Amino acid sequence: MSDIADEDWVKLLQGPEPERGQAIERLRSSLLRALSHSLPQRYGLSFQAEDIVQDALLKVLTSLDSFKGHSRFLTWAVVIATRVGISAVRRKYTKDISLDAIQAADRLRFERSSEARQAADDLVDQRQYLIDQLNALIESSLSDRQRLAMRGALEGIPVDELADRLSSNRNAVYKLLHDGRLKLKAALERQGITTEMVQTTLGMSPRTIGDFR
Amino acid sequence: MFLTERHITPLIQMVVGAQPDPIGCDDCFGRVAEYAEFQLANLEIPEALQAIENHLRQCPCCRDEYKALLEGLRAL
Numbered sequence: 001m002s003d004i005a006d007e008d009w010v011k012l013l014q015g016p017e018p019e020r021g022q023a024i025e026r027l028r029s030s031l032l033r034a035l036s037h038s039l040p041q042r043y044g045l046s047f048q049a050e051d052i053v054q055d056a057l058l059k060v061l062t063s064l065d066s067f068k069g070h071s072r073f074l075t076w077a078v079v080i081a082t083r084v085g086i087s088a089v090r091r092k093y094t095k096d097i098s099l100d101a102i103q104a105a106d107r108l109r110f111e112r113s114s115e116a117r118q119a120a121d122d123l124v125d126q127r128q129y130l131i132d133q134l135n136a137l138i139e140s141s142l143s144d145r146q147r148l149a150m151r152g153a154l155e156g157i158p159v160d161e162l163a164d165r166l167s168s169n170r171n172a173v174y175k176l177l178h179d180g181r182l183k184l185k186a187a188l189e190r191q192g193i194t195t196e197m198v199q200t201t202l203g204m205s206p207r208t209i210g211d212f213r
Numbered sequence: 214m215f216l217t218e219r220h221i222t223p224l225i226q227m228v229v230g231a232q233p234d235p236i237g238c239d240d241c242f243g244r245v246a247e248y249a250e251f252q253l254a255n256l257e258i259p260e261a262l263q264a265i266e267n268h269l270r271q272c273p274c275c276r277d278e279y280k281a282l283l284e285g286l287r288a289l
Contacts, residue, residue: 034285042281071246074289079246082282131221153227154220159238159274171237174272181231188228195229 009073010064028057030074031081039085043093052088056081090158097157126201130193137187146180149173234271241268241275249282 004012004026012023035049035056060077067076138147145166152162163173188198248265251258258266269276 030289033288037288038281038285042277070244071250075246075250075286078285078289079242079249079282082278082285083242086278086281134224150224150227154223158277159272170274171239174238174274178231178234178271181227182233184228185231198225198229 004073006069006073010067013061013064024057024061027060027074027077028053031056031060031077034078035081035085038082039089042086042089045089045093047085047089047092049085052085053081055088056084059084087160090161094157094161097155126197130198130201133188133191133193134184137184137191141183141187142180146176146183149177150180153177230271232267232271234268236264236268238268238272238275241265241272245269245275245279245282249279249286253283253286 004023009023009027012019013027014020015023032049032053035053039047039049039052060080063080067073070076142150149162149166152165153159157165159174159177160170162177163170166173168176244262244265248258248262251262269279
């Protein structure tokens with residue numbers, strides 16, 4: 001990774017010139033290498049690591065006091081840089097998704113489908129039953145804010161972006177969303193709707209269940 | 214604006230896959246560097262870091278960042 005010892009990084013980065021400048025350049029080079037491998041393919045967007053490495057470097061330099069030595073210095077720095085980089089990619093990815101569009105009264109309610117299906121009638125009935133149950137449970141179990149957060153997540157808005165748009169923070173929105181998921185899961189189980197039933201009705205493989213993206 | 218057919222599977226995944234998660238994104242961020250080092254070294258994840266593993270399973274946002282982190286670290 002680097003020939004600068006972990007215990008020396010912070011001292012050099014906070015020390016006198018010219019050693020400080022040399023250490024900053026080494027750090028910048030490492031962050032650029034890491035981000036060049038991790039960012040370009042995210043969300044199907046073209047994204048240049050050079051565009052974000054300076055912001056990432058500044059974030060690392062202003063966070064030095066929080067490095068406690070629980071990991072290698074560069075691992076810690078790349079964690080910070082990755083979050084800066086991914087956040088920038090997400091902003092680019094979601095800039096055209098409006099939260100206004102999902103704030104209507106029906107924001108988390110399935111429309112009853114009248115589409116003809118190429119499936120057995122009983123499976124269509126089961127599917128509609130499941131959708132009706134979901135609608136009722138969404139209405140009775142979740143708060144307005146949970147419905148909004150869940151709707152945003154279903155539209156592909158990442159939690160950190162949702163937090164910005166809801167004037168909240170990432171941790172709080174994650175908890176809001178996660179509590180909503182657990183409430184709905186418990187409510188489904190109380191209705192006797194099992195994972196197996198969902199799999200059969202929706203044609204989902206066991207591997208797909210739980211692989212929430 | 215109703216949910217449509219394309220939302221059903223992701224919603225069910227969100228709901229059925231939910232498991233208790235005692236930590237949040239902030240705690241995960243604070244310790245994910247240690248977690249990544251254990252994983253990159255193919256070492257058994259210690260009990261103290263298993264909450265990170267659980268959170269990464271539950272939180273797509275942190276999981277996405279973690280995947281990017283591993284790619285970046287492997288390049289160093």
